[in-house]
Amino acid sequence: MGFPLSHYCCFLCVIVLLPVLCKCEDTFTYSRATYYGSSDGLGTPTGACGFGEYGRNVNGGNVGAVSRLYRDGTGCGACYQVRCKMTNLCADDGTKVVVTDHGGGDDTDFILSQRGFSMLARPNKTADLFAYGAVGVEYRRVPCQYPGSNIFFKVHENSRFPDYLSLVMLYQAGLSDITAVDIWQEDSQVMEEHEEELWRSVGHA
Incomplete structure (x- = not known):
């Protein structure tokens, strides 16, 4: 009330509390990631975390929805380094994404904004990476910095x-x-x- x-x-x-799921800052977990469409490639202002316009623009629009990492909302705002595994297409360091939404599908832990997904690619390889739709990735929890x-x-x-x-x-x-x-x-x-x-x-x- x-x-x-x-x-x-x-x-x-x-x-x-320190995150339970973070075994170690140097430990990566293997999974899959895909992306969702938007008119400007940024996040959605209607994400489950309730961030509104902040959820669309935070971290330059490099944001994403997560499934099991959502943890009933406790995972909102967490930052992860995500990098894909195809060495000919994927940047070595990948990108940092902020959790702003809840969602899953196709055995993925991350559904990234188009901006976030594009940051996984090497220069001039973005279109080739998008053509896969979903890709194998590894991720780890990293500190958010503002x-x-x-x-x-x-x-x-x-x-x-x-x-x-x-x-x-x-x-x-x-x-x-x-x-x-x-x-x-x-x-x-x-x-x-x-x-x-x-x-x-x-x-x-």
């Missing part, structure tokens, strides 16, 4: 004063996952994870 927002002298406490920001809170457009507050976590730097958010005002309130890494305020017993 919501609560009145009229006394917002509050303190936010963000609890983070100069000047460790974390940024956005009040989501779905918030309705004075009854409902919804926050989105943007510019989540480093390798950590956000697992809980607490908020205090006159009475202790806890911010409980809402679907797609939005956060809804509920009374804390």
Whole structure:
């Protein structure tokens, strides 16, 4: 349930945990990746993570949807180095993508924006790589880097004063996952994870 927002002298406490799925920064996991179409090659503003326009443009549009790495929304905002395995077509370092959506298919862990998928290719090999549709890749979790920001809170457009507050976590730097958010005002309130890494305020017993 919501609560009145009229006394917002509050303190936010963000609890983070190191990612369970990250065995080691130097360890790659083998999988497959494909891409989705968009008019400009960037991400989608309607992704499951609820990032809106931020999810379309963050990281230069090098973004993607994930399946099992989504982890009920905890995986939103995570950064991964992804590189494909065809040495004649694929750049050695691949690219870094930010998770902004949930999706899967064709035994893939990543569905990349067209911009992100194109960054996997060597110069002048982009069209050849796109012709495959889905390619074998290896990936690893890497730190997100946003100069000047460790974390940024956005009040989501779905918030309705004075009854409902919804926050989105943007510019989540480093390798950590956000697992809980607490908020205090006159009475202790806890911010409980809402679907797609939005956060809804509920009374804390």
